[in-house]
Amino acid sequence: MPVLLPEIDRTAPLPLATQIAGFYRRAIEDGRMRTGDRLPPIRTIAEACDVTRATVQDAYRRLAAEDLVAGTVGRGTVVLAQASATSSSDAARPLSPYAEAALLRSQEMSGAPPLPPGRALVANFAELAPDGARFPVAEWQAAMDTVLQQRGASVLGYGHATNGLPDLRALLAERTREVDAAITADDLLVTAGAQQALDLVLRTFCAPGDAVVLTSQSYHQMHGLLRAHGLQSIGVPFSENGIDLDVLERALRRQRVRLVYLMPTFHNPTGRSLDERQRHALMDVVARTGVPVVEDEYQCSLRVRGEPPPTLRSLDPRGLTVTVFTASKDLFPALRIGWIAGGSGLLQPMAAVKRFMDLETSALLQAALVEFLRAGHFDRYLGALRAELRVRHDALQRACRQHLPPGSTITAPDGGYVAWLELPKPGQGDRLAELAVERGVRVVPGRVFDLHGAPSRGVRLSLTRADRTQIEAGIAVLATCARELLASPAAARPFL
Ligand SMILES: Cc1ncc(COP(=O)(O)O)c(C=O)c1O
Numbered sequence: 001m002p003v004l005l006p007e008i009d010r011t012a013p014l015p016l017a018t019q020i021a022g023f024y025r026r027a028i029e030d031g032r033m034r035t036g037d038r039l040p041p042i043r044t045i046a047e048a049c050d051v052t053r054a055t056v057q058d059a060y061r062r063l064a065a066e067d068l069v070a071g072t073v074g075r076g077t078v079v080l081a082q083a084s085a086t087s088s089s090d091a092a093r094p095l096s097p098y099a100e101a102a103l104l105r106s107q108e109m110s111g112a113p114p115l116p117p118g119r120a121l122v123a124n125f126a127e128l129a130p131d132g133a134r135f136p137v138a139e140w141q142a143a144m145d146t147v148l149q150q151r152g153a154s155v156l157g158y159g160h161a162t163n164g165l166p167d168l169r170a171l172l173a174e175r176t177r178e179v180d181a182a183i184t185a186d187d188l189l190v191t192a193g194a195q196q197a198l199d200l201v202l203r204t205f206c207a208p209g210d211a212v213v214l215t216s217q218s219y220h221q222m223h224g225l226l227r228a229h230g231l232q233s234i235g236v237p238f239s240e241n242g243i244d245l246d247v248l249e250r251a252l253r254r255q256r257v258r259l260v261y262l263m264p265t266f267h268n269p270t271g272r273s274l275d276e277r278q279r280h281a282l283m284d285v286v287a288r289t290g291v292p293v294v295e296d297e298y299q300c301s302l303r304v305r306g307e308p309p310p311t312l313r314s315l316d317p318r319g320l321t322v323t324v325f326t327a328s329k330d331l332f333p334a335l336r337i338g339w340i341a342g343g344s345g346l347l348q349p350m351a352a353v354k355r356f357m358d359l360e361t362s363a364l365l366q367a368a369l370v371e372f373l374r375a376g377h378f379d380r381y382l383g384a385l386r387a388e389l390r391v392r393h394d395a396l397q398r399a400c401r402q403h404l405p406p407g408s409t410i411t412a413p414d415g416g417y418v419a420w421l422e423l424p425k426p427g428q429g430d431r432l433a434e435l436a437v438e439r440g441v442r443v444v445p446g447r448v449f450d451l452h453g454a455p456s457r458g459v460r461l462s463l464t465r466a467d468r469t470q471i472e473a474g475i476a477v478l479a480t481c482a483r484e485l486l487a488s489p490a491a492a493r494p495f496l
Pocket of ligand 1: 192193194263270296298326338366
């Protein structure tokens, strides 16, 4: 068995011993460590994680107090029978593994190195959250006023359908039919954003110890969410040729695979999309199994050119795919409104689970969104946003063609906010992020998105905050840094 070393987050508000104990507890509970397996020697962990031996001893003592492990002469610390894992006492473990994992990852919001003090910003390519300066504040206020005048107290109480207001679902279904022609209002479940939708999907389809297949680089909050649920992640490569179907096929055959998570359009972090042919080929492979798919279409409405391909859901003859949408990227995130499209056999259990989570999504905000859509504010706002995004994508491609040195590549998405700049060797992307921020350009290092936090070739560039001029200036800086990295092997040391 490979040595499992704990992941430590020194910025997390959780003592190091608790983090180490929590890591091995999860490993035991989700089956990565089995009865009789040896925990690494205390010295190994102390050295690898740069903590004192006393800290590791403290962590092992806690695990022993919970009957998860025991020290044995000659064999070190070994995992006890799994049955005792479930009998661990509450007194010894005040926080659930879910809460511990969430606490551990509560700091991982951006992942981009901060600008050094006094350094002027040249370009901010780090933020994926849309730019507040563009938000349609006055129009939203008008929609809220109309709702309160017309619907009054009826939108301020409990008692609305857990799956969402019927008039909102009807309007959302109409818009969703662009990518999923057969969808109706009954096929939608309104959620508190895409994040709740993803959590809901995991709660509905997976149990601790199960495995989820996803692209090797993925939305970083999903990594934390999977771990919090005690789920294993199995990575499949996603290149310009699409998802590696051979690897996918093998991954789907593995034990306890319960879900596939994909972003087929404007993938985070690379901006890549699967074209229609690739979607059909992918679903041919998946449809031979009974594994459900969740596709995260978090920014599919931000297309700036070309026709949208169909959703994976619409290509799944088994009816085992659900699609997650959100208003966070094409409107504003504080709305906390997303929606899941799926057949009733999947939506019903999800609605039941959601009821335990929050009873219902805010009826006030749902009703205001209905007004906002009916008044035409959304289409006007989205039209202007897409026009600006198109200018920015064009500026990005132009600047990259002009400045980037040979050996570096940039993806060319047909929309969405993100693109992926890649250098030839692992670690060079992470180094690039370090060098660039010293010169006023913020990008997110690729390792943030890697399933295992491995050194990355790439960086994610987001276009939410950089206008055309900043894009040109920012890419010129990134190109200079890339040239230095490519010329000097020493500068390419892996980012730690
Ligand atoms: C791929 C992806 N899915 C889901 C979300 C969460 O979105 P929401 O604000 O709707 O919860 C994000 C947020 O950045 C994201 O990038």
